[in-house]
Amino acid sequence: MDLLKERILKDGTVKAGNVLKVDMFLNHQIDVKLLDEIGCEFKRLFGDKQITKILTIEASGIAVACAAAMHFDDVPVVFAKKAQSINLDGESYSTKIESFTHKKVYDVIVSKKYIKPDDKILIIDDFLANGCALLGLIDLVKSAGASVEGIGIVIEKGFQSGGKTIREMGLNLKSLAIIDSMDDTTGKIVFRE
Amino acid sequence: MDLLKERILKDGTVKAGNVLKVDMFLNHQIDVKLLDEIGCEFKRLFGDKQITKILTIEASGIAVACAAAMHFDDVPVVFAKKAQSINLDGESYSTKIESFTHKKVYDVIVSKKYIKPDDKILIIDDFLANGCALLGLIDLVKSAGASVEGIGIVIEKGFQSGGKTIREMGLNLKSLAIIDSMDDTTGKIVFRE
Numbered sequence: 123m124d125l126l127k128e129r130i131l132k133d134g135t136v137k138a139g140n141v142l143k144v145d146m147f148l149n150h151q152i153d154v155k156l157l158d159e160i161g162c163e164f165k166r167l168f169g170d171k172q173i174t175k176i177l178t179i180e181a182s183g184i185a186v187a188c189a190a191a192m193h194f195d196d197v198p199v200v201f202a203k204k205a206q207s208i209n210l211d212g213e214s215y216s217t218k219i220e221s222f223t224h225k226k227v228y229d230v231i232v233s234k235k236y237i238k239p240d241d242k243i244l245i246i247d248d249f250l251a252n253g254c255a256l257l258g259l260i261d262l263v264k265s266a267g268a269s270v271e272g273i274g275i276v277i278e279k280g281f282q283s284g285g286k287t288i289r290e291m292g293l294n295l296k297s298l299a300i301i302d303s304m305d306d307t308t309g310k311i312v313f314r315e
Numbered sequence: 316m317d318l319l320k321e322r323i324l325k326d327g328t329v330k331a332g333n334v335l336k337v338d339m340f341l342n343h344q345i346d347v348k349l350l351d352e353i354g355c356e357f358k359r360l361f362g363d364k365q366i367t368k369i370l371t372i373e374a375s376g377i378a379v380a381c382a383a384a385m386h387f388d389d390v391p392v393v394f395a396k397k398a399q400s401i402n403l404d405g406e407s408y409s410t411k412i413e414s415f416t417h418k419k420v421y422d423v424i425v426s427k428k429y430i431k432p433d434d435k436i437l438i439i440d441d442f443l444a445n446g447c448a449l450l451g452l453i454d455l456v457k458s459a460g461a462s463v464e465g466i467g468i469v470i471e472k473g474f475q476s477g478g479k480t481i482r483e484m485g486l487n488l489k490s491l492a493i494i495d496s497m498d499d500t501t502g503k504i505v506f507r508e
Contacts, residue, residue, distance in 0.1 A: 145426065146429075147391075150393065150394065150426055150429065151391050151393045151428075152381060152391060152392040152393075154381055154384040154390070154391065154392060155389065158385065181373035181374040181377060181394070181396075182373075182377075184345075184377045184378050185377050185378070185381045185392070188350065188378045188382065191347040192347055192351065196348065198340075198344050198345060198346055198347065199345040199378070200343065201343065201345070201374070203343065203374075232343075233338065233344075235339070236339075
């Protein structure tokens with residue numbers, strides 16, 4: 123997605139430790155025009171799949187998932203939650219996810235009411251690096267007996283293993299921008315063609 | 316907002332401890348058509364205010380804030396984050412917020428890059444109860460020297476003190492549904508006229 127790649131080059135910054143900061147437009151401040159274009163692109167990529175639910179994980183996945191859902195016809199978003207809340211019933215699927223960014227292991231849950239065996243799920247997230255968050259979401263969908271019809275990622279770090287792992291599982295993963303290399307000393311970012 | 320009130324009566328459930336569960340359509344599963352109507356209503360209520368940024372707090376405020384921003388002209392969303400992330404620079408405004416739902420105190424931060432003294436801020440959140448989250452967001456805006464032009468809330472628990480406190484501060488607070496009483500034994504919900 124050229125508009126996104128141009129924006130990453132313009133406003134993204136590379137930090138030590140393979141961190142790409144896109145908090146100017148994606149995950150702290152959000153450019154909602156770009157967000158809407160991203161949602162539109164996910165509809166183009168997965169619109170033929172009879173999706174019944176879009177699943178993401180709080181917090182920064184929520185904006186992207188809602189923007190995508192706005193382009194589908196009456197498809198709700200479900201966001202998995204990172205810790206047990208007193209507002210959730212005991213009736214939840216749960217999994218564990220290790221965060222690359224925060225160096226922590228989270229319990230992640232989704233209510234059994236909102237993923238059913240006949241659901242055709244599109245998983246959406248902002249980032250894919252080592253794939254832990256995504257593997258957790260896939261695990262939640264499988265726990266429910268539902269099917270993963272597609273996985274849409276905004277930015278994939280192609281030099282980390284997550285994308286390869288998930289494609290080797292035979293899943294329909296599409297990333298709007300795949301970064302093959304980045305350098306925090308020069309700031310250079312190279313996208314996969 | 317009648318559509319919202321009808322939906323609360325249809326799909327909301329009252330739990331002991333003054334908990335209103337609206338996780339079927341607002342803060343776990345999200346009905347994006349309703350979300351878009353909510354965004355449209357916030358534009359109607361605050362569209363005359365020359366808003367430059369919409370500020371919310373992760374996680375469940377993000378969807379509502381983005382839906383509102385989609386109806387404004389080129390107004391970015393900024394969401395305050397609940398804990399220090401290695402992806403945020405040290406240059407942040409911070410405040411402390413006590414969560415009614417989770418019985419915890421959070422450090423909440425927003426990068427100084429994304430709220431400037433000349434910003435005219437619309438604060439958006441899904442719930443208002445005792446007002447702690449909102450007072451924290453107001454504090455962040457004041458730390459930046461920016462102005463709070465309006466506060467839009469989806470559901471206000473009118474029987475808790477937050478709304479009264481914030482209106483007495485002279486702030487332009489508007490809630491799409493205000494609940495004056497609710498009863499977890501009968502399930503009855505009474506809205507303010």
